[in-house]
Amino acid sequence: MVTIEDVARAAGVSRQTVSRVINRGPNVKAEVRQRVEALVEALGYVPNLSARRMGGGRSFLILAVNDRARTLENWRAGRGNDWVDQMLYGGMTECERHGYHLVFELIDTGADVAVRQLANVIGALRPDGVILTPPHSENDALVALLDQRAIPCARIGYRGQGAHIDVYMDERRAAREITEHLLALGHRRLGFIAGTPSYGASRARIEGFRGAITSAGLPDDAGFVRNGDFKFETAAGIVAEALAQDPAPTAIIADNDEMAFAVLHVADREGVRVPDTLSVVSFEDTPGVRFSVPPLSAIRQPTAAMIEKACERLIAAASGEASAGCYELPYLYLERASIGPGPP
Amino acid sequence: MVTIEDVARAAGVSRQTVSRVINRGPNVKAEVRQRVEALVEALGYVPNLSARRMGGGRSFLILAVNDRARTLENWRAGRGNDWVDQMLYGGMTECERHGYHLVFELIDTGADVAVRQLANVIGALRPDGVILTPPHSENDALVALLDQRAIPCARIGYRGQGAHIDVYMDERRAAREITEHLLALGHRRLGFIAGTPSYGASRARIEGFRGAITSAGLPDDAGFVRNGDFKFETAAGIVAEALAQDPAPTAIIADNDEMAFAVLHVADREGVRVPDTLSVVSFEDTPGVRFSVPPLSAIRQPTAAMIEKACERLIAAASGEASAGCYELPYLYLERASIGPGPP
């Protein structure tokens, strides 16, 4: 393999000058820079990342951390992992732009285990930045560890005090807006099937849902909230019960696609037409929703964009820029056939 | 950060002895080994991968290469990327088991570009092994580059001469078996909507499909083949035309889910009931198929298992074991409601 020394020799300069050229450092004569660049190209020289890291302390690696249980569960269930997929998309694209590489790892949820596992990974890899996704983004012990090791950290789906890089969307506003949208369509009896309360975004959405109902001057029982667990079966039970009420809800918001599918399924079984007598909206928008019958309207987290932003800020941080801050990204609302006007 | 030297000092041994312990080398007294291991744990020592790579030539990195166009297209279309997702699952799980890390990269399709891009990535990362997925697994220039750099390489979905690590499933047999299954159900008029002919697996499946028809003693026109492009629209056109034939096919096999969805869509539009008068099978099985109406029967590539196997063999190769060879993995056939008996 050709090293920096080979290029230096060929160009008749010292390795440090070649190093300056690669790193776009100042104080290199234009003529020399060109000559070196040509040689780099001609010899096919590619700087060795390990050596760069040894010499200069930068690894050109960004570590993206996901929750093991949640990720594996999706995989094992054959359910796919759109979140992971979107992360990869946003992360890789941005990393590539800056000559960085993305390494994806899973760590467990428990506080102690998580810290130990993260310590191991950053010890081995020495990434220039770490992306924490829910629920790890809410784990202060992990953030403390990274702070102590002076590794910049970006939290996804979490809004802190501005001392770190926080990238998120406004879950509450999204829930509020979609609820207002349904109210404007004439719905007066709404249901929200939430996920587990431990899920921060879920709590925020419930707030938004309730807020919209209250602000519209409607009685509290115009909108009911039930906690599911993101699973089909549980949600199906909740839906069956809800549809049996009198008056029955004319619109249901589900916290994720699987539960929204349960709504469609039960509605079909009970002879309730969607969207004619029941409107359905989901808070996830995995690829499958386009093929459900009818296709689901959904609010989608800007996952790829969030990870892209996180990478961008982390790389900036590694380059010495000040980059902490709170970055709110807009969500997408994708209206499809599962939503329609309320009762006359 | 604590280094090997710190551990050595604390244990009262030399760094080389600590190195032997970490690498499970021979010739270390049990008592010393224990003492060192305890200290490693106590001090939280984690070997620095960059330094390891500098000293010993091993990077503990596996590089997984995917096709950029195909991957990005899926992402941009909001279609998700089950393949990538499955790769990650199988790859990470296996890498983690051996203290390895998986790095995922995209490269373009053209021969020259691909070689240049791969050269850049392996130059920077110096991975201990590279996984090539279709269509790169069929690109000899890439394999030659890796051979020249002495980096072990695993090809997914391709069967070579045994000089490399090839991991694949028998596409032809899968197609043959599903066709035979349809014939056994009484279908006598079958259609195969293939992808683009440049896709090797697609060609193999066509062979299997035709083989089954012929072996059953049926005339060639009992099974027709049409080339689509994996896209909904094109497939929809093909299906509309096919269903208008007399006699119309009673079973259609599609090369991927999107085209299978097109079959369902057109059938519904034309008033053809699935599975009553038309059976549908897909060759992909992304998560969404479970939610289609009716759910699609499908043959699924053992993607995660293939990548897992590839990683396992690559890591073995990096550890000095002989590991080249051809590894055929079993596919899965998932029968769902889209398939039924043929006409009486």
Next chain:
DNA sequence: ATCGGAAATGTGAGCGTTCACAATGACGGT
């Protein structure tokens, strides 16, 4: 011509490992 200072370039050291080899220790056989 001379000098000062900035721009351009070069030099030694060090990053944390492993390698190849050297040195020491232990143990059994004579």
Next chain:
DNA sequence: ACCGTCATTGTGAACGCTCACATTTCCGAT
């Protein structure tokens, strides 16, 4: 007690880069 052998441990050097600093070159002002 002594030697050979093997097991165990230690020692420089090297890997390919960047850092901090030293040196040289250049240019305009005196």
